[in-house]
Amino acid sequence: MDHRLLQQVTFWTVLFSIDRELAATACQAGCSCGGRLHRADFPRKPRGGPPDLPREYCYRFSFCCNREGCRKRVTPPSIRFLGRKVYLHAVIILVAAMRQGATPRRVGFLAELFEIDRRTIVRWQVFWQEQFPETAFWKVARGFLLPLVDAASLPLELLRRFLHGHDSDPTSGWKGLLGFLSPITTTEGLKG
């Protein structure tokens, strides 16, 4: 569980290309009304990544239906952004997980490095331990992880499970975890 990976542009290049695929799939599916989707991305100022994160990586892909009278917005799942949270999803997982371990000094270090205040970290823990376990997603998805993951161990145990065996290439473990969690990155996916 090394934070340095999250500070590397190459890591975000991999995640960006997956987000682009998720967006392309959503675009091809079109709007539920039968209309076509046009790009209407959200500009974001993501925090917690490398300082030189390329500008094009800072957009959350999103679409709008082109039909008059519908104009519905469709925001595909993402492996970079968690809803409207400003910090990158991987940072939110890592820091919340670190806080569960017996490493207060390390958390302090990461909070400083990623410029996160204490209250924000507390909110993330509430998210993982109270809001996330109540999502419809988790109620189904937890069944795919055996042995069962206890809600009290979230998100540390998720990180452990997905990174296990990927010591030489943690990027692929992160890809697995962020992909697994991608359904909860939309407003719809966070519903209980």
Ligand SMILES: [Zn+2]
């Ligand atoms: Zn439509």
